[in-house]
Amino acid sequence: MxxxxxxxxxxxxxxxxxxxxxxxxxxxxxxxxxxxxxxxxxxxxxxxxxxxxxxxxxxxxxxxxxxxxxxxxxxxxxxxxxxxxxxxxxxxxxxxxxxxxxxxxxxxxxxxxxxxKKPRLRSGANVGDAIYVTGQLGGSILKKHYAFLPRLDEGRWLAARPECRAMLDITDGIAKDLQAIMPDNSSAQLDLKNIPVSKDAETLATSTGKEPMEHAFCDGEDYELLFAVDGKAANADFEAQWQADFPQVKLSKIGQFIEAVDTGIYIDSSTNEPLPWIHGYRHLVPE
Amino acid sequence: MxxxxxxxxxxxxxxxxxxxxxxxxxxxxxxxxxxxxxxxxxxxxxxxxxxxxxxxxxxxxxxxxxxxxxxxxxxxxxxxxxxxxxxxxxxxxxxxxxxxxxxxxxxxxxxxxxxxKKPRLRSGANVGDAIYVTGQLGGSILKKHYAFLPRLDEGRWLAARPECRAMLDITDGIAKDLQAIMPDNSSAQLDLKNIPVSKDAETLATSTGKEPMEHAFCDGEDYELLFAVDGKAANADFEAQWQADFPQVKLSKIGQFIEAVDTGIYIDSSTNEPLPWIHGYRHLVPE
Structure with missing residues (x-):
């Protein structure tokens, strides 16, 4: 100084x-x-x-x-x-x-x-990779936006594993941030039942009139990790290793990257229909 | 990106x-x-x-x-x-x-x-060191505050010479910034005739009612280099080397550090009286 x-x-x-x-x-x-x-x-x-x-x-x-x-x-x-x-x-x-x-x-x-040692970038995911998130999503405006813990240990753990191919921290909601790790000419097929909707997303939904799932997709400032894992490695063994090292941190496999149905969109795996939530928090940046 | x-x-x-x-x-x-x-x-x-x-x-x-x-x-x-x-x-x-x-x-x-290679710090000057500045001082609000050229070549030239013992860029005026390279228990004896008062300081003085010298001492954003040189090395040879390498950039030996008359003050070498300009641009920082 x-x-x-x-x-x-x-x-x-x-x-x-x-x-x-x-x-x-x-x-x-x-x-x-x-x-x-x-x-x-x-x-x-x-x-x-x-x-x-x-x-x-x-x-x-x-x-x-x-x-x-x-x-x-x-x-x-x-x-x-x-x-x-x-x-x-x-x-x-x-x-x-x-x-x-x-x-x-x-x-x-x-x-x-x-x-x-080996910085993990946003690029690097392939069609066939599984999509994971840490923690719970949505409703961070109630408290988590300042009360979160950055996932430093988890990030290093993942970056040390070559099967983790791309990673980012969720700051604008998975609706927007998922685009950044999506391979070219792919879509994301998502399992809504596996999206970790936080209690705060549910609480917030009672006053906003939105669905908790929309808050989980579109709210900013989750500060959770979103990452892609080689489809062959995204198995029970991988998840068991995570649980052993981070027993307090929920890990959710929320879907996978598939060949493009329509580039960049999200598909509900249970209905095969596009999902409506495609925009996260919008910054000032001109579109 | x-x-x-x-x-x-x-x-x-x-x-x-x-x-x-x-x-x-x-x-x-x-x-x-x-x-x-x-x-x-x-x-x-x-x-x-x-x-x-x-x-x-x-x-x-x-x-x-x-x-x-x-x-x-x-x-x-x-x-x-x-x-x-x-x-x-x-x-x-x-x-x-x-x-x-x-x-x-x-x-x-x-x-x-x-x-x-060898970062030159603000500390390192000794009693007996000569004090130099590059360029012209004062009145930068008229234009120089955005039209200046950072003294990168000059800074590297000086840092490569061990006789240059301490250096900073003048952002708050020499009145304030000189304090930062002053050795402990010393005063600065300054030769007012050698202070490079800019034309803009003179122009500005016609509308502010201050003396041009006060602008040279107290105006912010000169972005010139202020540095201390071992008194024995601060000679015509040093200055000739500077002129050979930077013929466009005025170099002024404005004084020297002397044993403390009163710690941290500036002494007019021609009268041996303290100079009145001891504050440069004041930031928000509590005093």
Whole structure:
């Protein structure tokens, strides 16, 4: 800290990975989230990206943008959340920048550097691969969007297995994110009975009028891993190894990639009909 | 691009350096600066930090925060400024994140990774060292704050010379930034006649009522290098080598570090009196 750049010494023989994510008041958190939890969330959003590559985090730089009216107490609690989460995941903040925004505004951007032996990319899945997700999906706005644990151990476990061919972390809902690991000229045949619909998706559905399944498909910020496994390896043995190493983390085989019925669509395996949920959380990016 | 993290392969035998800087509408640029120049400035702000360590940039990740009302034309010109500057400095954007802000707001954060053989830090200066600056100081608000060229070649040249003991880029004015390379228990004895007061500092002074020298000391965003050189090596030979390699870039020996008269203050060498300019640009950071 204190110099114009941080100096980091990369470990030999490992690939280096880098990711950046923002956390903005009114977008990624609001007044119902404590400053401590907001700080923790900024770190964990980035850690989830590292997890999705099968990596290990090492260093971070933090850019803060604050309105002049922000209280020192709030900032201290925000930093405490950052510090505690960095300690929990053996991560160092090595530099940063602070700048002003208009009153009432707060934003932050964290860039995280890490290493990975064999980074697992989003590309690499084939027709015939099974599709898996960790944990439960949907309704994260009720709490999980800040209370999640990034799946770092699980990501490394998967990246060490060549039968896991493609992986990402679910940030915009499987409806959208599944597109990113889908092989060319394929469709996804999904088993709705195996979609792990969370209790919070069910709770949320009682007030939104949507089906819990729609929340599981389309809600953002699940921060679970979505990955493709060679169809021949996606068997009871693979799942038993997972259960032995991660007994607390539900693993669901939600379907498989098949030759294109219509490119990029999702097919209900029980009816052979297209599923209606094809859009996840929409960012600002022009379509 | 497209994966959760970018994968970069560090060069062997070099130290890796990392820096982050933001660019916010209303703070770092306004409607008088073109979108193209704003994009270029975001890159150059970070490049100036790399220059100050004597490094070479390699990879960047970009976080964008935009209000929903931003025009596609503006964003395209902003990206064109980024792209052109990256090409100019042989730098790749390898990842990023986009997120929303309230209407009318725009901010961005760039994190830049680079390498350096022997990163030159801010610490390392001693009593007896000469103090140098590159270029001209003050009045950058008129144009230079976005039209500057980061001193990458000059930074590497200096970092390769052990007689250059400490270095930084001037972002908050020498009044403030000189503190950061000042040895413990020292004062800086400055030769006002050698301070390179820019024409823009003089122009600005006609409308602010301040002296041009105050602008040279206290204005932000000069993006020049400020460095300490071993007093014995800070001679005509050193300066002639500089002129041979950088004939276009003015080099000024502005003073030296002396045993503390009063710790951290600046002394006018012609009168032996303390100078009044001791604060540069003040950030939000609590004092």
């Amino acid at each position: 204190g110099d114009d750049c941080a100096v980091i010494t990369p470990a030999n023989g490992l690939k280096q990975i880098i990711t950046t994510d923002t956390l903005t008041y009114g977008i990624h958190f609001d007044a119902t989230v404590s400053a401590h939890d907001a700080g923790a969330k900024l770190i964990k959003r980035n850690l989830s990206d590292i997890a999705a590559m099968g990596g290990t985090p090492s260093h971070a730089v933090l850019a803060l943008l604050c309105g002049p009216d922000i209280s020192i107490d709030w900032l201290e609690a925000f930093f405490a959340g950052i510090r505690q989460t960095c300690e929990q995941f053996t991560l160092s903040i090595v530099g940063g920048d602070i700048s002003t925004l208009p009153a009432g505004q707060f934003s932050s951007a964290l860039t995280l550097v890490g290493t990975a | 497209g994966d959760d993290c970018a994968v970069i392969t560090p060069a062997n035998g070099l130290k890796q350096i990392i820096t982050t800087d933001t660019l916010t509408y209303g703070i770092h640029f306004d409607a008088t600066v073109s979108a193209h120049d704003a994009g270029a400035k975001l890159i150059k702000r970070n490049l100036s930090d790399i220059a100050a360590m004597g490094g070479t940039p390699s990879h960047a990740v970009l976080a964008l925060l935009c209000g929903p009302d931003i025009s596609i034309d503006w964003l395209e010109a902003f990206f064109a400024g980024i792209r052109q500057t990256c090409e100019q400095f042989t730098l790749s954007i390898v990842g990023g994140d986009i997120s929303t802000l309230p209407a009318g707001q725009f901010s961005s954060a760039l994190t830049l990774v680079g390498t350096a």
